[in-house]
Amino acid sequence: MLIGEGMSYYSTIVIFSTLALISMVTLVFENGHLNKKFKCKLYVSYMVIIIAGLSEYFAIYLNGADSWTIPLHVLAKVLDYVFTPFIGYFVVLQVVDETKSKMKYLVLMIINIIIEVISIFTGWTFYVDADNYYHHGPLQWLYLIVCFVAYAMVFYEFIKYGRKFGKKASFALFTIAALVIFGILLQEILEGEIRSAFMAQAFSAILIFVHYNEFEFIKGSEKLKKQNELVEMDALTGIYNRMGFDKAKEEYFKNNPDAPCTALMIDIDDFKLINDRYGHHIGDVALKFFANNLKNTLGEDSIVGRNGGDEFCALIKGKGAQLSFEKIRELSMLSEKFNFNDKEYHFTISIGYASCEKAEDSRNDLFGKADAALYYVKQRGKNYFIEYQPYMIKSDRTQLGFALRDVAMNVPGAILIYSADWDKEEILFANKELVHMFDCENMEEFLAFANYSFKGIVHPDDYERVEASIKAQVDKQLLEDSEKIEANVFVDYKIMTKKGKIKNIIDNGRLVDNEYYGKIFYVLLLDADMRKPYVS
CATH class of the missing domain: 3.30.450.20 (PAS domain)
Incomplete structure (x- = not known):
């Protein structure tokens, strides 16, 4: 029995831990990015921990008290014995979604409830004597087995949950799990001493919520990042689509206002003939094949994208026309041949490019100039590359309006x-x-x-x-x-x-x-x- 300063110290722990859990309920309620289902899990978890902790506290407080409090003492011990082995489960419940795991815990809880209710009348696992003192019963080992199984299951669920994270986060989770189990074991082992179980359990629940909350935030950020990538990436070729390319291009221009660069506009020649002759699935293979060649040839110091259809675009960073020439020539001369289902297919490409050499050069119409150069190539036979010149005015495109x-x-x-x-x-x-x-x-x-x-x-x-x-x-x-x-x-x-x-x-x-x-x-x-x- 705790007396004097020990009981006062223990009361302080109980009050402080209970207030901490109530504060967590408020924080959970105000948390905007948690769904209702998860919030309910947290509310249930915190309430069970509070009930278990207060039951333990009142059982200790009533130990040896006036005889009229014996029924209250027995009730407190029943609640203590029923909930304490499963506090760890209610902590883990925050992150466990599998129905099978929940059913296992539920079955174990029902078995334990039956044992403890019977113990009220038989004294199997505990009993309160006529002087209102608590004692272990002859079948206390049944309760210990239930505790051991419950703790093992809790630890197993923590391990499963921890696999979702990196090594550092997993280590933090296992530390929390150890804290939960160690705290509860203290309750059973250190009989009559100042108990830290409730505090350990309460703060374990708080820690795992903080961890989960942080994980959900990170996961949400990663999900948003992936969604943005999906929006900005071309699903077929795996390179930027028009929106993604424009965003990456503008970001480069903003961060490197004085750097030279070269813009490319590229078409696969007579792509419609490839689709008409071989089928759209071969056309898709050709697009993916070329996108891969474009990315590999221009290298990491470039931004590449697909405008749509058979039209591609690229920005060579940090290099003007002269330094980019060899890369562009290599891309143009590259043998565009690929095999599909043991058949060889080939195609040609046309490239127009324009460069921004000095800081005072305008980047506003850089890709417009590259586009004009591309159409100049297409007018004159395709399968070539050329740098933009002022005489390649856009009015020349009127001739292209009359498609062959x-x-x-x-x-x-x-x-x-x-x-x-x-x-x-x-x-x-x-x-x-x-x-x-x-x-x-x-x-x-x-x-x-x-x-x-x-x-x-x-x-x-x-x-x-x-x-x-x-x-x-x-x-x-x-x-x-x-x-x-x-x-x-x-x-x-x-x-x-x-x-x-x-x-x-x-x-x-x-x-x-x-x-x-x-x-x-x-x-x-x-x-x-x-x-x-x-x-x-």
Whole structure:
């Protein structure tokens, strides 16, 4: 029994610890970034610790008191025995989310409650004698086993929880766990001495909350950082998207106002042809392949991004045009070949660049100038790189408004492009004039009518003659000049339109070797019957 100064000191501990826990309830209530569920866990944890601590305190205070307080003494000991082994659990409850773990604790708690309620009448684990003095019962070991299992489970949960953190944070958690267990053990071992269990338990709960709160803040910050990265990164290529690139670029300009730099605008040439020919999944592989090459070639002293589609951008930091030239040339000359599913694919790129050499040079339109240089390259054949010059005015872009596909689709002549693979002769392109020549409404209808092949265009009566003539003309020209890779062919034949009309056609074709499709025929088809009145 605690007496005199010892009891006064212990009372001070209990009062101080209780007030600390009540203060924590207030802090938790005012904490804005904790959800309601977690707040409820904290409230329950702190209330259980307070009940356990006060039960222990009143049991000690009533030990040997007047006989009329015996029922209160027994009640205090029951609450003490019921809650004390599980104070550690209610501390851990703050961070345990697994239902299975909670069920194990719940089962153990129910078993312990049953044992302690029975002990009121049998004195199994404890009893209060007629003089109102507390004693251990003959089956006190049952209570000790429950305590041992509960402490082991608590420590195990702390270890699991600690795996979420780094080594330093894990060590702090294990220290808290040790403090909880050591404090509770003191309650059982140091019978009759000044007890520090309640203080240890209370401050362990406070420490773990502080730790968890800090972790949640860090986790929230990291989550926000990752979300920002996701917003600023291109999901396909893993480099900056337009927003992320602009942010990184502006930050560099702000922090390095006087440093030279070089801006690049880059396009994958004829990217739509890659998608149309091989499929969008191959186009995606090409984009990822080039993004990786761009990042590796320009190195860490650069910012790289994807504007969207097949357009990329980059900023070489700390270097003007002259010092950046070799990197840009290396990027341009790099063999853009990649393998996918045991097949090799290749493409070319066009680059326009502009530099800011001195502090007084304006950076406002740096990428606009690089963009103008890029379009200058695209106007003049692509697959090259060039530095911006003042004569590359943006008005030059008006010429690019007439895209080759638009011209081919609307020129007053039937244009056909098909593969020179004699077995398939797959149609690769047909313009509107050709579609209308066959009395079809649209491209899909025409391709279905022609069965996607040049063979479906020529009248069956003429096909063998036409094919033999084309092969003979090609062979003759290639034999005459072994280094020649192109050949012109002229044939005439009949076609049958979808409406059953027979038309006489003049076919002016050219065999070329295309970097994407291999050997193909470009063909201009003329309706001979419609041509006669104009010729005559």
